[in-house]
Amino acid sequence: MLSMEFQLTQxxxxxxxSIYSLEISNxxxxxxxxxxxxxxxxxxxxxxxxxxxxxxxxxxxxxxxGVSLTNLGKTNAVKIVRKHRLWEVFLVNKLDYNWDEVHEIxxxxxxxxxxxxxxxxxxxxxxxxxxxHGDPIPDKDGNIEHHKNVxxxxxxxxxxxxxxxxxxxxxxxxxxxxxxxxRLGSAIKINSIEDFDNSMNIESNxxxxxxxxxxxxxxxxxxx
Amino acid sequence: MLSMEFQLTQxxxxxxxSIYSLEISNxxxxxxxxxxxxxxxxxxxxxxxxxxxxxxxxxxxxxxxGVSLTNLGKTNAVKIVRKHRLWEVFLVNKLDYNWDEVHEIxxxxxxxxxxxxxxxxxxxxxxxxxxxHGDPIPDKDGNIEHHKNVxxxxxxxxxxxxxxxxxxxxxxxxxxxxxxxxRLGSAIKINSIEDFDNSMNIESNxxxxxxxxxxxxxxxxxxx
DNA sequence: CATTATTTTTAGACAAGTTTAAATTTTTAT
DNA sequence: ATAAAAATTTAAACTTGTCTAAAAATAATG
Ligand SMILES: [Mn+2]
Ligand SMILES: [Mn+2]
Ligand SMILES: [Mn+2]
Ligand SMILES: [Mn+2]
Numbered sequence: 001m002l003s004m005e006f007q008l009t010q011x012x013x014x015x016x017x018s019i020y021s022l023e024i025s026n027x028x029x030x031x032x033x034x035x036x037x038x039x040x041x042x043x044x045x046x047x048x049x050x051x052x053x054x055x056x057x058x059x060x061x062x063x064x065x066g067v068s069l070t071n072l073g074k075t076n077a078v079k080i081v082r083k084h085r086l087w088e089v090f091l092v093n094k095l096d097y098n099w100d101e102v103h104e105i106x107x108x109x110x111x112x113x114x115x116x117x118x119x120x121x122x123x124x125x126x127x128x129x130x131x132x133h134g135d136p137i138p139d140k141d142g143n144i145e146h147h148k149n150v151x152x153x154x155x156x157x158x159x160x161x162x163x164x165x166x167x168x169x170x171x172x173x174x175x176x177x178x179x180x181x182x183r184l185g186s187a188i189k190i191n192s193i194e195d196f197d198n199s200m201n202i203e204s205n206x207x208x209x210x211x212x213x214x215x216x217x218x219x220x221x222x223x224x
Numbered sequence: 225m226l227s228m229e230f231q232l233t234q235x236x237x238x239x240x241x242s243i244y245s246l247e248i249s250n251x252x253x254x255x256x257x258x259x260x261x262x263x264x265x266x267x268x269x270x271x272x273x274x275x276x277x278x279x280x281x282x283x284x285x286x287x288x289x290g291v292s293l294t295n296l297g298k299t300n301a302v303k304i305v306r307k308h309r310l311w312e313v314f315l316v317n318k319l320d321y322n323w324d325e326v327h328e329i330x331x332x333x334x335x336x337x338x339x340x341x342x343x344x345x346x347x348x349x350x351x352x353x354x355x356x357h358g359d360p361i362p363d364k365d366g367n368i369e370h371h372k373n374v375x376x377x378x379x380x381x382x383x384x385x386x387x388x389x390x391x392x393x394x395x396x397x398x399x400x401x402x403x404x405x406x407r408l409g410s411a412i413k414i415n416s417i418e419d420f421d422n423s424m425n426i427e428s429n430x431x432x433x434x435x436x437x438x439x440x441x442x443x444x445x446x447x448x
Numbered sequence: 449c450a451t452t453a454t455t456t457t458t459a460g461a462c463a464a465g466t467t468t469a470a471a472t473t474t475t476t477a478t
Numbered sequence: 479a480t481a482a483a484a485a486t487t488t489a490a491a492c493t494t495g496t497c498t499a500a501a502a503a504t505a506a507t508g
Contacts, residue, residue, distance in 0.1 A: 011495065032456055045496055047457055052494090064456060064503060095344040108336045114329050120319040235465065256486055269466055271487055276464090288473060288486060 006056065010111045013080050015039065015049055016058060017110075019069055020077035029066030075142055082138040083118050084110040085131035090121060092132040099132040100174035133174075134165025134184050134220060152188065153198065153216035155223070160189045165220035173218060181205050187224065230280065234335045237304050239263065239273050240282060241334075243293055244301035253290035299366055306362040307342050308334040309355035314345060316356040323356040324398035357398075358389025358408050358444060376412065377422065377440035379447070384413045389444035397442060405429050411448065 008016070018038045022030045032050070036043045054061040058073035069077060087109040091102040119140060122128075129145070130136055138144040147165070155161050163186045166173065177183065182204060191201040191208060198213035232240070242262045246254045256274070260267045278285040282297035293301060311333040315326040343364060346352075353369070354360055362368040371389070379385055387410045390397065401407065406428060415425040415432060422437035 009494075033454090041495090042497065043456060044458080044498080048495075091341075095341070095348055097344070105336065105338050105341055108338075109333075112329065112332045114332075117315075117319070117329055120321070124319055233464080257484090265465090266467065267486065268468080268488080272465075 007113070008076060011049070012053065012056075012058075013076070013111055015053060016069070016073055016077040017080050017084075019059065019067060020074065020081065023069060029068050031066045035067075078138045078142045078144060080110050081144075082142075083112070085135055085137045086118060086121050086125060086128070088131045088133070089125050089128045089137070093125065093128075098174075098178070100171040100178070102132065103169055103171075130165075130184075132184075133169050134163075147220070150221055150223070151217055152200070152219040152221045153213055155190050155221060157190050157193055159223060160187060161221035161223050162187050163219055164222050166218060167220060168218040173215075176215070180209070180211075181207075182219075188221065231337070232300060235273070236277065236280075236282075237300070237335055239277060240293070240297055240301040241304045241308075243283065243291060244298065244305065247293060253292050255290045259291075302362045302366045302368060304334050305368075306366075307336070309359055309361045310342060310345050310349060310352070312355045312357070313349050313352045313361070317349065317352075322398075322402070324395040324402070326356065327393055327395075354389075354408075356408075357393050358387075371444070374445055374447070375441055376424070376443040376445045377437055379414050379445060381414050381417055383447060384411060385445035385447050386411050387443055388446050390442060391444060392442040397439075400439070404433070404435075405431075406443075412445065 015035070018035060019030050022034055022038060026034070032043045032046045035050075036046045039046065050059060050061050050067050053059045053067070053073065057070055058076065059067040059069055061067045084106045087106040088102045091097040091105060092099055097105075122140070128137055136145040136147065149167075150161075151167070152161065152163075163182060163184055165184070166177070182188070186204055189203040191203055193200050194210075198216075199210050200213075200216050201208060201210050239259070242259060243254050246258055246262060250258070256267045256270045259274075260270045263270065274283065274285050274291050277283045277291070277297065281294055282300065283291040283293055285291045308330045311330040312326045315321040315329060316323055321329075346364070352361055360369040360371065373391075374385075375391070376385065376387075387406060387408055389408070390401070406412070410428055413427040415427055417424050418434075422440075423434050424437075424440050425432060425434050
């Protein structure tokens, strides 16, 4: 109703997106320090920005108690997530980028302002439901699938599953997966789990090999 | 050889692009006032920015004498022009935008920083030579075709020509052309020219009609 | 509970880009 | 050539987002 069509700066958008993702993984209020680490800035800068976001009714903020997104803030955060993920799909599907190369560029593209652009891109890409890392893409109205986030590390010995996403999207992790021939859709069977370090011996593409707990905790899977 | 890989801000890039286009249409040094009008800012702001660009060796500047791009400045300006025009091609050819809708969006997209992105886009678009408004697209190495810019207003009675570009890219002008069924590639024959106001009676698509001198001065053509 | 340790906020400062108002310089006109 | 007009630059101030250093509040430890 009172959709004041106010413009967000790139920085404000990045803060909202960070708060959004921290809220999802932490459930409780987002602390100044957590945000500072995520935004690679100082706690004092975060405090200043939080006040500004609170003034614009994008976050609820009480001194020393951290922040949480308001409905307005969440709506905006989801819009940016949608843009980010659709641009990633474009870069991988159309421009032949590898999935480990697109994050930085999408980080910039997500801030392009246009009422029509992202929906046209969505159509052009034939309405993809997930980005190259398996993350769900919010629809035009901001609806987003919340997958249960089953980690490979929680799968039992003898069970099989399919890789549906990565938690860590760092280039080094994705390149490791490339080298191990693990990609979205890959079937994995758990042969054994080492008591000492929780490393797993798995079978994928008819090849057996070991992966550390670090690895298995960053792969999202679906039992099959 | 001393390619100092220094980052330009969006604002600096926009200034360079404006200076570049003003240099082309004016030949002599670009004045503070001209730049201020083009950048929709104040002369005092321009003076400040000019000093910064001069410090970075992007422009030659002498107080009260205006600016001109250095080789370094021109190289950078052409890079931004290349990005702008390739993104415009993408928006029109792939996302089905009309040629009057793309300028604002390309104005933002031209600032995306990536070493590989624009060359991949170029390839994806199959190396277009001109943007949707008929402007030449600089190649990877910064080479750019300099068309002679023959205006329709300079064509003689009885002669025929083909529209190859527009000088004014404003939405209102482009929409007028759409309504008159004039587009890039349209053949035009000059039937007569009115002495009083230099309006032209032309024939296009087997239809005869009049256009003002304002219109004919903003259409680039090639004699046929 | 009292005392550290940690987190968070405040205060003051800085860089980028902008504005208005005043001072200079250049150009134009008489 | 002198005076008026126009263009340009300088000065001072404002905004956004950042930082460091110091103060205040909260959390952790004995
Ligand atoms: Mn971003
Ligand atoms: Mn992603
Ligand atoms: Mn621009
Ligand atoms: Mn164009």
